[in-house]
Amino acid sequence: NAGVTQTPKFRVLKTGxxxxxxxxxxxxxxxxxxxxxxxxxxxxxxxxxxxxxTTAKGEVPDGYNVSxxxxxxxxxxxxxxxxxxxxxxxxxxxYLVGGAxxxxxxxxxxxxxxx
Amino acid sequence: GQNIDQPTEMTATEGAIxxxxxxxxxxxxxxxxxxQQHAGEAPTFLSYNVLDGLEEKGRFSSFLSRSKGYSYLLxxxxxxxxxxxxxxxxxxxxxxxxxxxxxxxxxxVSP
Numbered sequence: 001n002a003g004v005t006q007t008p009k010f011r012v013l014k015t016g017x018x019x020x021x022x023x024x025x026x027x028x029x030x031x032x033x034x035x036x037x038x039x040x041x042x043x044x045x046x047x048x049x050x051x052x053x054t055t056a057k058g059e060v061p062d063g064y065n066v067s068x069x070x071x072x073x074x075x076x077x078x079x080x081x082x083x084x085x086x087x088x089x090x091x092x093x094x095y096l097v098g099g100a101x102x103x104x105x106x107x108x109x110x111x112x113x114x115x
Numbered sequence: 116g117q118n119i120d121q122p123t124e125m126t127a128t129e130g131a132i133x134x135x136x137x138x139x140x141x142x143x144x145x146x147x148x149x150x151q152q153h154a155g156e157a158p159t160f161l162s163y164n165v166l167d168g169l170e171e172k173g174r175f176s177s178f179l180s181r182s183k184g185y186s187y188l189l190x191x192x193x194x195x196x197x198x199x200x201x202x203x204x205x206x207x208x209x210x211x212x213x214x215x216x217x218x219x220x221x222x223x224v225s226p
Binding site for chain 2: 033035040041042043044048059090103104105106108
């Protein structure tokens with residue numbers, strides 16, 4: 001049971017390049033999330049998904065796109081990377097609302113630098 | 116929207132007790148979470164409160180007062196490995212349970 005995994009772990013891009021970050025979970029969770037974490041800013045929600053084929057915007061969605069074609073995978077795309085997108089990106093997943101805490105489980109993160 | 120405040124940094128001594136406070140102003144409330152995050156690692160879940168009162172889990176306890184928009188995380192018998200960032204997060208009352216995180220409190224435990 002791997003939990004939440006992310007690829008790649010590290011990446012360096014040049015301004016204007018594109019890339020896709022992959023998140024996979026094997027816990028059969030309905031909800032998946034993408035966050036970015038910057039020094040002094042905390043975790044901020046980029047996009048999230050409440051089920052296969054659905055996505056929604058979070059707090060800081062500009063410059064990113066997402067897709068959830070399969071329940072276990074959630075992809076984050078940067079079409080034209082900018083230095084302001086240098087950050088650590090975390091994926092998370094959780095069960096549906098209802099019942100107890102339904103805490104989010106986080107992946108190990110992707111450290112992205114845009115030059 | 117949500118506004119969540121936590122102290123930026125705290126220091127404490129091994130074996131001591133430390134209390135990390137979190138205050139929030141929200142348009143809706145459906146639970147408060149505490150996460151621990153060691154440097155360079157992912158956040159991991161510590162505790163959850165949705166009703167007023169204290170939840171105890173071993174050396175860690177979390178308290179919630181909904182009327183005051185206030186929570187704290189209490190760490191007892193501090194160990195060096197407790198040096199980490201502690202994140203307070205509030206779940207809103209909407210249909211989809213997204214979390215809003217505070218900026219985190221960096222705790223340094225010294226010998």
